[in-house]
Amino acid sequence: MLKKIVFTALLFSLIIPSVWAEQLSKIAAVVNDEIITTRQLEQRLVSRGERSATDAQKRQELDNMINERLMEQRSREIGLEVSDDDIETAINDVQQQNNISREQLEQALIAQGLSMSGYREQLRGQILRYKLMGYEVKSKVDITRQEVRNYYQEHLDQYRQSPRVRLSRLTFPLGDDPTAARENATIALRKLDDGESVDEVLVNMSPRTRIEGGEMGSFVAGELSETFEQAIADLDSGDHTPLIPLGDALHILKVEERIPGSVADISTVEEQIRGELSQQKMDQKLQEWRENLRSESYVDVRL
Structure with missing residues (x-):
C-alpha cells in the first residue's frame, strides 16, 4: 500500500508541472527546428510596455520575433559571431551618447524591468543582426555616378540655397x-x-x-x-x-x-546623395532578403 502511495505521488509530481507548463506557455510559432513560446511573446510585449496588447499587436510582434530568429539561425549558419568586446563597445557608446555612468545605465535598465545581463543579450542580438545585414545586404548595394546625377537633377529644389x-x-x-x-x-x-x-x-x-x-x-x-x-x-x-x-x-x-541664392554644386552634396540612395536600396534589398529567407525556411505560426 505504501509503495502504491509513493508511486502515485511521484507520478502526480511529474504530471502537474507539465500541465502547468502547458497552461503557462504554448507554442506560438515553429521556426525551422526552433520554437517561440507564448510566454516568450508575452515577455517581449511587456518589455515594450504593451501589457494589454491587441491580437494584431501580438501577431506583429510575433512576426518580428520570427524574423529575428531566422536571422540568428542564418548568422550561425555562416559563422557570424558577436564578441564580448563588441557588446562592451556598444554599451560604452550608449553611455557616451547619454552622458551617463555604468551605474546610472544599470539603474535605468532596472526601472525598465531589465537586468544588465538581459540588456547585453539584447545588444548581442542587435549587433548580430546588424553584422548579418552588412554581410547579406549592404555589401551588395552599389550606387553609380549616374544614379547620383539623376537624383540630384530630380531634387534640385532640395539643394537650392536661399x-x-x-x-x-x-x-x-x-x-x-x-x-x-x-x-x-x-x-x-x-x-x-x-x-x-x-x-x-x-x-x-x-x-x-x-x-x-x-x-x-x-x-x-x-x-x-x-x-x-x-x-x-x-x-x-x-x-x-x-x-x-x-x-x-x-x-x-x-x-x-x-x-x-544658388544651387549647391553636385560635388558638395554627392556623399549625402549616396547615403540617401544607399539607404533606399538597403531598405528594399533587406525586405527582399527577408522574404526570400522566410520562403526558404519552415515557419509554422500557431498563435
Missing part, C-alpha cells in the same frame, strides 16, 4: 541720456555717408561715446526681427538704414553684401 544678406551694425544704448544717444547716432550716420566703414566708426567714436556693434553675420529671410527685415528690405550692398529705435537703443544696420 539668398542671404551679410550685415554689420552700430548700436547706441539710450541709457539715462537719450538725447546724447541720438546726437551720437546722427554723427555716426554722417560718417557712414562719408564713406567710413562700421569698424572705423566704432574705433573713432568708442573712446568718448557709448557705442556697440560690428559684424553680425549673414541671414536668410525670416531670421531677423520684423523691424530689421523691413528696414533692410530695399537696401543694396553698401547701403545703410536710418536710425532704428528698438528696445532701449538706436540701431544702424549696414548691408555689407547680398549673396544671391
Whole structure:
C-alpha cells in the first residue's frame, strides 16, 4: 500500500508541472527546428510596455520575433559571431551618447524591468543582426555616378540655397541720456555717408561715446526681427538704414553684401546623395532578403 502511495505521488509530481507548463506557455510559432513560446511573446510585449496588447499587436510582434530568429539561425549558419568586446563597445557608446555612468545605465535598465545581463543579450542580438545585414545586404548595394546625377537633377529644389544678406551694425544704448544717444547716432550716420566703414566708426567714436556693434553675420529671410527685415528690405550692398529705435537703443544696420541664392554644386552634396540612395536600396534589398529567407525556411505560426 505504501509503495502504491509513493508511486502515485511521484507520478502526480511529474504530471502537474507539465500541465502547468502547458497552461503557462504554448507554442506560438515553429521556426525551422526552433520554437517561440507564448510566454516568450508575452515577455517581449511587456518589455515594450504593451501589457494589454491587441491580437494584431501580438501577431506583429510575433512576426518580428520570427524574423529575428531566422536571422540568428542564418548568422550561425555562416559563422557570424558577436564578441564580448563588441557588446562592451556598444554599451560604452550608449553611455557616451547619454552622458551617463555604468551605474546610472544599470539603474535605468532596472526601472525598465531589465537586468544588465538581459540588456547585453539584447545588444548581442542587435549587433548580430546588424553584422548579418552588412554581410547579406549592404555589401551588395552599389550606387553609380549616374544614379547620383539623376537624383540630384530630380531634387534640385532640395539643394537650392536661399539668398542671404551679410550685415554689420552700430548700436547706441539710450541709457539715462537719450538725447546724447541720438546726437551720437546722427554723427555716426554722417560718417557712414562719408564713406567710413562700421569698424572705423566704432574705433573713432568708442573712446568718448557709448557705442556697440560690428559684424553680425549673414541671414536668410525670416531670421531677423520684423523691424530689421523691413528696414533692410530695399537696401543694396553698401547701403545703410536710418536710425532704428528698438528696445532701449538706436540701431544702424549696414548691408555689407547680398549673396544671391544658388544651387549647391553636385560635388558638395554627392556623399549625402549616396547615403540617401544607399539607404533606399538597403531598405528594399533587406525586405527582399527577408522574404526570400522566410520562403526558404519552415515557419509554422500557431498563435
